[in-house]
Each structure stands twice: as structure tokens, then as C-alpha cells.
Amino acid sequence: MKLFEQKFRDSMKSDVMLLDQIMTYIVRRKGKQLRPMFVFLTAGVCGTINESTYRGAALIELLHTASLVHDDVVDDSDYRRGFFSVNALWKNKIAVLVGDYLLARGLSLSLENGDFDLLSIGNKAVRDLSEGELLQMEKARRLDISEAVYYEIIRQKTASLISACCAMGARSANAPADMIETARLFGEKVGIAFQIKDDLFDYGTAEVGKPLGIDIKEKKMTLPLIYALNKAASGDKRRVINTIKNHSDEPKRVNEVIDFVKSSGGIEYAARAMEDYVRQAQTLLKTLPESVYRTSLQGLVEYTIAREK
Amino acid sequence: MKLFEQKFRDSMKSDVMLLDQIMTYIVRRKGKQLRPMFVFLTAGVCGTINESTYRGAALIELLHTASLVHDDVVDDSDYRRGFFSVNALWKNKIAVLVGDYLLARGLSLSLENGDFDLLSIGNKAVRDLSEGELLQMEKARRLDISEAVYYEIIRQKTASLISACCAMGARSANAPADMIETARLFGEKVGIAFQIKDDLFDYGTAEVGKPLGIDIKEKKMTLPLIYALNKAASGDKRRVINTIKNHSDEPKRVNEVIDFVKSSGGIEYAARAMEDYVRQAQTLLKTLPESVYRTSLQGLVEYTIAREK
Numbered sequence: 001m002k003l004f005e006q007k008f009r010d011s012m013k014s015d016v017m018l019l020d021q022i023m024t025y026i027v028r029r030k031g032k033q034l035r036p037m038f039v040f041l042t043a044g045v046c047g048t049i050n051e052s053t054y055r056g057a058a059l060i061e062l063l064h065t066a067s068l069v070h071d072d073v074v075d076d077s078d079y080r081r082g083f084f085s086v087n088a089l090w091k092n093k094i095a096v097l098v099g100d101y102l103l104a105r106g107l108s109l110s111l112e113n114g115d116f117d118l119l120s121i122g123n124k125a126v127r128d129l130s131e132g133e134l135l136q137m138e139k140a141r142r143l144d145i146s147e148a149v150y151y152e153i154i155r156q157k158t159a160s161l162i163s164a165c166c167a168m169g170a171r172s173a174n175a176p177a178d179m180i181e182t183a184r185l186f187g188e189k190v191g192i193a194f195q196i197k198d199d200l201f202d203y204g205t206a207e208v209g210k211p212l213g214i215d216i217k218e219k220k221m222t223l224p225l226i227y228a229l230n231k232a233a234s235g236d237k238r239r240v241i242n243t244i245k246n247h248s249d250e251p252k253r254v255n256e257v258i259d260f261v262k263s264s265g266g267i268e269y270a271a272r273a274m275e276d277y278v279r280q281a282q283t284l285l286k287t288l289p290e291s292v293y294r295t296s297l298q299g300l301v302e303y304t305i306a307r308e309k
Numbered sequence: 310m311k312l313f314e315q316k317f318r319d320s321m322k323s324d325v326m327l328l329d330q331i332m333t334y335i336v337r338r339k340g341k342q343l344r345p346m347f348v349f350l351t352a353g354v355c356g357t358i359n360e361s362t363y364r365g366a367a368l369i370e371l372l373h374t375a376s377l378v379h380d381d382v383v384d385d386s387d388y389r390r391g392f393f394s395v396n397a398l399w400k401n402k403i404a405v406l407v408g409d410y411l412l413a414r415g416l417s418l419s420l421e422n423g424d425f426d427l428l429s430i431g432n433k434a435v436r437d438l439s440e441g442e443l444l445q446m447e448k449a450r451r452l453d454i455s456e457a458v459y460y461e462i463i464r465q466k467t468a469s470l471i472s473a474c475c476a477m478g479a480r481s482a483n484a485p486a487d488m489i490e491t492a493r494l495f496g497e498k499v500g501i502a503f504q505i506k507d508d509l510f511d512y513g514t515a516e517v518g519k520p521l522g523i524d525i526k527e528k529k530m531t532l533p534l535i536y537a538l539n540k541a542a543s544g545d546k547r548r549v550i551n552t553i554k555n556h557s558d559e560p561k562r563v564n565e566v567i568d569f570v571k572s573s574g575g576i577e578y579a580a581r582a583m584e585d586y587v588r589q590a591q592t593l594l595k596t597l598p599e600s601v602y603r604t605s606l607q608g609l610v611e612y613t614i615a616r617e618k
Contacts, residue, residue, distance in 0.1 A: 014440065015440075016440050016443050016444045016447065017447060018443050018444075018446065018447040019440065019443050066409075067409075070405045070406075070409065092401070093442075093446070094443065094446065096379045096405055096408075097379075097439045097442050097443050098439070098443070099405075099409075100375075100376075100379065100408075100412070100435060100438070100439040101436065101439040101440060101443070103409070103412060103435070104432055104435040104436040104439065105436070107416070107428075107432045107435075108432055108433075108436065111425065111428060111429050111432060114425075116420065116423075116425065119416075119420060120420050123413055123416045123417055123420060124417075126409060126412070126413040126416075127410065127413040127414070127417065129409070130406045130407070130409040130410040130413065131323065131324075131325050131328060131410060133402075133406050134325050134327050134328050134403065134406050134407070134410070135325045135327075137327065137402070137403065138325065138326060138327035
């Protein structure tokens with residue numbers, strides 16, 4: 001990971017001073033770096049970690065960072081409670097451009113080294129990612145409450161990137177096609193579990209503290225809520241949907257929805273679904289050759305559902 | 310061009326309804342389509358137009374459209390005079406995602422057909438584009454007034470895409486390396502002339518009507534203004550820079566700057582510089598084989614500087 005970080009930093013350098021400053025800032029606030037870990041471990045499981053594995057990990061981290069930077073475009077503004085300063089404008093425009101720049105850098109890295117297969121995998125993830133986010137927006141407007149739509153959204157929005165990590169790791173290690181497909185599917189299951197876990201955080205944990213209710217505020221239909229609504233009597237259902245539709249900016253009303261989900265067993269239901277996906281992931285993993293990498297990967301999956309923030 | 314439009318529309322289809330609606334909207338409000346024209350004509354000049362020429366033109370149009378959609382992120386908000394509705398938030402987020410989706414679609418088109426060289430050319434353009442915009446922002450903050458910086462910015466920001474069109478056209482026609490380089494350089498000269506023309510519009514024309522002064526308002530240093538400032542006595546220079554820095558939101562003060570530029574001969578100076586780039590472009594073009602395509606390309610270059618909006 002240390003060697004990777006060095007290589008990643010080098011791949012972000014720019015001659016434009018403003019850009020170089022932003023890149024340094026981005027590298028410094030780096031997260032858990034789960035995605036590169038998935039690339040390296042899958043490569044180790046499926047063959048030998050090599051130079052192209054490093055490039056694959058850098059590519060995925062560039063894509064992931066670009067998507068985070070682009071996400072900031074709205075989050076930052078929202079934070080300003082409906083107000084817009086020239087400063088905020090700059091930041092928005094810069095965030096868009098920096099994201100584009102990161103996408104282009106990732107592309108350069110792959111093209112210059114002839115990593116066309118890795119690039120195809122990464123490209124599919126970017127496509128899924130933006131399509132998934134847009135699908136979520138479309139559905140949020142109509143408060144769609146089918147589990148099928150929920151799974152389709154999180155498969156595209158979150159799972160696509162982790163499954164791309166695993167497919168890239170396997171591909172970089174020159175694994176045969178069926179092994180790459182197993183790795184991809186393994187990543188997809190982990191990614192889905194990961195997102196359900198994330199959606200559960202909205203209802204609070206020991207670490208996060210009291211419920212956040214952010215998803216409800218943004219009219220995002222997640223599994224705990226979908227289950228509770230589909231199970232509710234039609235009067236309750238109408239009432240809760242009305243609250244989400246028309247009163248999601250009132251903290252007191254958001255708390256009512258949270259209590260409704262909790263008392264309907266929505267939390268337990270989603271937790272069980274998450275565990276089921278983890279089980280499916282571990283079963284797939286066991287069909288791959290045993291190694292120290294496989295053991296680490298099992299541990300990483302367990303961390304995914306055990307994490308408290 | 311008709312066949313191209315058909316193929317381009319097909320390449321934008323999506324299963325997500327919201328996305329498909331936006332794509333249809335984007336295709337409908339299409340512009341002059343100068344960029345695909347440059348691709349086709351250069352391909353014709355340098356060899357034979359073929360399937361990969363169509364894909365190159367679609368790639369460049371996807372990249373160009375993505376950059377326009379991403380530009381909308383700020384323009385739209387600005388229009389709302391500092392205010393932010395939930396509606397505007399949605400649009401911003403959607404614009405970012407749709408832009409990313411278009412970039413990914415362009416990438417898919419090239420990857421699936423093994424157009425790696427075309428992709429490299431397009432990728433370099435995207436990198437230059439975002440770097441150029443960021444360079445412009447950095448310089449705008451400090452009111453940098455060197456011509457060298459101005460040319461570096463417009464080379465990256467505008468000329469990179471037109472030079473990519475010409476290099477792609479030549480590459481798609483399997484032209485030899487030196488011919489591709491001539492085509493690329495020709496496109497760069499045209500692109501620079503194109504941007505100087507655009508910058509001149511800010512000072513008004515017969516068609517556009519009275520001066521717009523938008524660049525001055527946004528503290529963008531363009532050639533007419535740079536020339537006028539560098540020529541001015543130090544007292545005038547200080548006064549005008551102070552106006553741009555602190556009063557660029559007052560229409561009356563912006564008009565003062567416009568008058569200053571006009572009376573200093575900045576318009577004529579920039580027009581001469583533009584004509585010089587056009588001459589350089591035509592000279593390069595004449596080194597390529599004569600054909601009906603070359604004649605059309607000469608006409609297209611003349612249109613670039615003659616257009617009235």
C-alpha cells in the first residue's frame with residue numbers, strides 16, 4: 001500500500017499550480033483505501049501481483065476520487081443552506097473540472113501502458129455509477145418502493161466500483177476468464193452488502209450516535225424503509241409516504257419515519273439481507289485457490305459489515 | 310453529416326428514462342457541429358473517410374457535449390443571481406452525472422472498436438481542456454496580463470479540441486505520422502483564431518449588437534484587454550485594473566473598460582492576431598494534397614473568422 005500511494009501521488013502531479021494544490025489536498029484527505037486493497041488482494045488470490053496491478057489500483061482510485069469530487073458539487077452547496085457565494089461558485093466549477101481532469105489522468109495511465117482490458121472494466125464502472133445515480137434521482141422523485149429497483153440502484157451505484165476492483169485485480173494477474181467473472185461477482189456481492197451497511201448507518205449505530213435521517217430528508221428509498229412500507233397497513237403507508245413527500249425537511253417528522261421503520265423491523269430485515277450477501281460473497285471466494293491473500297480478503301469482507309462508521 | 314447524426318443519436322441511448330430524456334434534449338439542441346465537420350474533412354484530405362472516422366466524430370462530439378453540460382453547472386446557477394432552489398440543485402447534480410455518463414459513453418465506443426489511437430487523441434484533449442479552464446481560473450484571480458499566458462490558456466481550452474478533431478480525422482484515414490501532425494497543428498491554429506474571434510464578440514458586432522462585457526465581468530483577461538493594458542500609461546493601467554478587480558459587477562464601470570480597450574486599438578490588434586493565425590493555418594493546409602475536401606476545409610476556416618455570432 002505504501003508503494004501504491006507513492007505511485008498514486010506521482011500520477012496526480014500537474015504543472016498548473018492551482019491543480020497541483022488541489023491534488024495534494026485530495027491525496028492528503030484520502031480515505032480507507034478499501035478499493036485499492038480489493039484490487040491487490042484479488043490479484044494475489046488469482047495469480048501474481050505485478051506492475052499492471054498497481055496501475056489498475058491507481059486507475060480505480062482515480063475514478064473513485066473523481067466521483068467523490070463530483071459528488072462534492074452538490075453537497076458543498078447544500079451545506080450553505082440554499083445560498084451561493086462567488087466562492088461557492090468557484091468551488092463548484094473547480095470540482096467539476098478537477099473531476100474531469102482525474103478521469104482523464106486515469107485514462108492516460110491506462111492508455112499509455114496498453115491496459116485496455118483494465119480500462120474497459122473501469123469504464124463500465126463509471127457508466128454504471130452515473131447511470132445508477134441518475135436512476136436513483138428518477139426514482140426518488142416518485143418515491144418508488146420496490147426492492148428490485150433498490151437493488152438495481154445500489155448494484156450500479158456502489159457495487160459496480162467494488163466489482164470492478166476485483167475484476168481488475170484478477171485481470172491484472174492474468175487469471176482465466178471464468179476466474180475473472182467469479183472475482184467480479186464476488187465484488188458485486190460485497191459491494192451490495194457494503195451499501196446496505198451504509199444505508200443502515202442512517203438509522204444510527206453506537207459510533208455514529210443518534211439517527212441521521214439524511215436519506216429520508218433526501219427522499220432516498222433504502223431497504224429498511226422499503227421493507228417497512230411494503231409491510232405496513234395501507235393507512236400507515238399513505239401517512240408515512242405523505243410525510244416523506246411533504247415534510248422531509250422537518251426533523252420531528254423525519255424522526256417519526258425513523259421510529260416507524262424501527263418498530264416495523266426494517267433494521268433487522270436489512271441486516272439479514274446484508275448478511276445474506278456477505279455469505280454469498282464468502283461462498284464465491286471459497287471457490288478460488290487458498291492463500292494468505294484469500295484469508296485477508298475474507299477479513300476485509302468481515303470488516304465491511306462490522307465497521308461502525 | 311446526416312448519417313453521422315443518426316449514428317450519434319444511437320450512441321446516446323440509455324435504459325434509464327431520465328437519462329434518455331436528457332439525451333434526446335441534448336441531441337435536439339445541437340449546435341453548428343463544426344467539430345465533426347473538421348473530423349470528416351480532414352479525413353477526406355488525408356485519405357478515405359471510413360467507419361472509424363464516424364466513430365472519431367462521435368467520440369469528439371460526445372466529449373464536446375460533456376464539456377458543455379459540465380459548463381452548464383455554473384452558468385445555470387449564475388443565472389439565478391446567487392440563489393439556489395432545490396430544482397437548481399437537482400440540475401447541477403444531474404449535469405455533472407450526465408457529463409460523466411457522456412464521457413463514459415465516448416470511451417465505450419472507442420474501446421469496443423479498438424480505436425485506441427483515436428481515444429488517446431481525445432483523452433489528451435479532455436486533459437488539456439480541464440487544465441486550461443483551471444489555468445484560466447488561477448490567472449483570473451491575479452489578473453495576469455501576459456499574452457503568453459493568454460495563448461497558453463486558449464491553446465488548452467479551445468484549440469485542443471479542434472486540433473484533436475483534425476488529428477483524429479487524419480488518423481482515422483490511416484495517414485502517416487507527419488501528416489497527422491500537420492493536421493493537428495492546422496487544427497490548433499484554427500482553434501486559436503476561433504477563440505480570439507469569440508473573445509472579440511464580447512466587444513460587440515453587427516449581429517451580437519452592443520458589447521456584452523461578460524468576460525470583463527468574470528475577470529477573464531482576453532487579448533484586446535491585455536494589449537490595451539500593456540500599452541497604457543501606468544496610471545491608466547492601475548485605474549482599469551482596479552475597476553476590473555473591484556467594480557466588475559457595475560455595468561457602467563464595465564462599459565468604461567470596454568471604451569478604454571476600443572480607444573487603445575485593442576480590437577484591431579486582436580483582429581490582426583486572429584488573421585495571422587488563420588494565415589498560418591491556411592499555409593499548413595496547402596502542404597496537404599489538393600482535393601474537394603481541402604477546398605471545403607479552407608472555406609470552413611474562412612467561416613470561422615467571418616461568422617457574426
